[in-house]
Amino acid sequence: MNRKDVIDFIYNEADLLDRMQWQSWIELYHPDARYWMPLEWQQTDPVLQPSLMYEDLLLLKVRVERLAGERTFSQKPKSRCHHLLQAPQLTALDEAAGTASTRTSFIYTETRGDVLERFSGWASHDLVTVDGALRIKLKRIDLINFDAPFSNIQLFM
Amino acid sequence: MAQYTGNAEAVSALVRDTEVHRDVYVDREIFELEMEHLFPSTWIYIGHASQLPNPGDFITATVGRQPVLATRHSNGTIHVFHNRCPHKGVKIASEACGNTGKFFRCPYHAWSFKTDGSLLAIPLKKGYDNTGLNEVQASEGLAKVAEFRVYRDFLFAKLKPGGLSFEDFFGESLSTIDNMIDRSPEGQLRIEATPIRYMHTCNWKMLVENQTDTCHPMVAHESSAGTAIKVWEREGAGSTETPMAVQLYAPFMSPYEFYEKAGLRVWANGHGHSGVANSIHADYSDIPGYFDSMVAAYGGTRAREILGDVRHNSIYFPNLLVKAPVQIIRNFIPIAVDKTLVESWVFRLVGAPDKFYERALMYNRFINAPTSIVGHDDLEMYERAQEGLNSDGNQWVNLQRLYDEDEEADVTAVINGTSERQMRNQFHAWKKFMTGAMQEGAAA
Incomplete structure (x- = not known):
């Protein structure tokens, strides 16, 4: 595991989302992973401070399964998304331990029907190596306007 | 085409025993009438006293579409105003919450107001000498809402005077708010988060x-x-x-x-x-x-x-x-x-x-x-x-x-x-x- 592997991993994760490969996407997550979208600036606590999302693998699986549900009416028509990533910055790298942290500036677009919404922010990843493969332990999404009243955000940033 | 303004009978006809006309959801004129009549004549929740722990603390809210401002005055009392400067109408507070210190100062022309809303100062005030300023509403400071009530720390305001009192309006329904408060062993709720x-x-x-x-x-x-x-x-x-x-x-x-x-x-x-x-x-x-x-x-x-x-x-x-x-x-x-x-x-x-x-x-x-x-x-x-x-x-x-x-x-x-x-x-x-x-x- 080296610098390039980590950066490729980040790009690949976004690409799987853009191609709606939900199952392959979720397999990138560690069993103890969390997907976190804070609701406060430089938030430190996901449990006793409010968040937009703070979900474990079970809840991410619920979301992914729901997207394909026969009676998921908010996905008729289906949403699509697009990630435009700046080059990920490595904020930590321990090749021996197989761990890395990155911070990636992004513009995210989600569209459904005639509506298109655009979001800007930073994605932070904490990665670990399991059986020789990188896995996401924590993905944190900090939006620049985390406190604005959004309409539906149905996919993943 | 105005068909509901000034026509209470037409508005009344929108609600039947078991049906309502779709105009209550889609008609712009009905929405305007709700803003003009319904929201100002009912008791609207605007915030919680735990958001105003200290003198100078304020929160902003809206009643219907009208901006209001609640403050904790230096003597500990809570006051609720229309959130507009009496001079040019500029919103006095633009953030959801904050602390203004001892007074509010309008950012446009620096008219200032105590946290009980009274007019504190106007720069170059001599410009108003002999103009009759003290005879108009602007001299009274921040306009107070017609009525407000702090019920066990829950703040409700009513913009229009008259109508039902707070107790008559809510009656037995206050028992749910009571129950939520009573669930605290100390009988107290606190808002800590956005x-x-x-x-x-x-x-x-x-x-x-x-x-x-x-x-x-x-x-x-x-x-x-x-x-x-x-x-x-x-x-x-x-x-x-x-x-x-x-x-x-x-x-x-x-x-x-x-x-x-x-x-x-x-x-x-x-x-x-x-x-x-x-x-x-x-x-x-x-x-x-x-x-x-x-x-x-x-x-x-x-x-x-x-x-x-x-x-x-x-x-x-x-x-x-x-x-x-x-x-x-x-x-x-x-x-x-x-x-x-x-x-x-x-x-x-x-x-x-x-x-x-x-x-x-x-x-x-x-x-x-x-x-x-x-x-x-x-x-x-x-x-x-x-x-x-x-x-x-x-x-x-x-x-x-x-x-x-x-x-x-x-x-x-x-x-x-x-x-x-x-x-x-x-x-x-x-x-x-x-x-x-x-x-x-x-x-x-």
Whole structure:
């Protein structure tokens, strides 16, 4: 595991989302992973401070399964998304331990029907190596306007 | 084409015993009349005293579309004003909350006001000598709202004078707010966090109605709650403990019979609640230490009574929802006829374990956030209704379930929980306050 592997991993994760490969996407997550979208600036606590999302693998699986549900009416028509990533910055790298942290500036677009919404922010990843493969332990999404009243955000940033 | 302005009879005709005309949801003129008459003549929630702990603290809110400002004065009293400078109308406070120090200073021309609203100073004041300034409203400082009331730390304002007093307007419905407060062993709630905000492209009343609509969860939320149950059954096989998350989602799939027996209570003036004998909030895991602290505070009998009251959704007409057992309130703020801002606030039960606060925050992001799958289910229905109502095929919305022609308005009653009576109750109140205020306006 080296610098390039980590950066490729980040790009690949976004690409799987853009191609709606939900199952392959979720397999990138560690069993103890969390997907976190804070609701406060430089938030430190996901449990006793409010968040937009703070979900474990079970809840991410619920979301992914729901997207394909026969009676998921908010996905008729289906949403699509697009990630435009700046080059990920490595904020930590321990090749021996197989761990890395990155911070990636992004513009995210989600569209459904005639509506298109655009979001800007930073994605932070904490990665670990399991059986020789990188896995996401924590993905944190900090939006620049985390406190604005959004309409539906149905996919993943 | 104005057809409703100044025509209380036409507004009245929009509400029948078991139906309402679609114009209540889609007509811009009706929305303007709601802003002009309904919201200013009813008691509207604007905030909680725990958001104003210190002198100089302020919060901003809206009543209908009108900006208001609540402050804690140096002597500890709370004051509520229209949030506009008496000079040019500039909003005095633009942030949701903050501390202004000893006075407010308008950022445009530096007119300043004490935290009780009185005019403190105007720069170059000699320019107003002999102009008669003291004879006009501008000299009185920040305009106070006609009435406000701090009820056990809950702040409500009414912009128009007259009409029903706070007690007469809310009556017995205050028992839900009481219950939420009493769930704290210290009898105190605290707001510590910013609300979750969620923009809805639908009329505000659709959200209010949905709160006591108990025939939609097992249908509209099959996609979210139903999937949560299915995934947990598969992934959680062998687990001894149901995660908090599954405990929060799963009850949404309760069958019709559950909601029928859970019951519904209506009160006068459009207030009411689902979940009388039972509710989807009744079966969450106990949190260690809490019950003992409640018994210590209230005695066993009273503690059981407080915790045994598991009301689901209580509507404080026109636009506030209170969920006492999970310590959440939701404010349905009208922006336009087809646009509603929902702000969902979580309270901390002072003196209770952190776990309650954790659960309330979790519930809020699961159900009330723009990222919430339950929220996605609901908003999809509201948006489809907002578009569908443009159809001229049928101009009436049906609210007939379990209608009884002997049904009285403005009474307290407990009925079958799948009744649409609370929706009928809300529209009765809507008609009453809309036309009452319109007639008053015409007489004045």
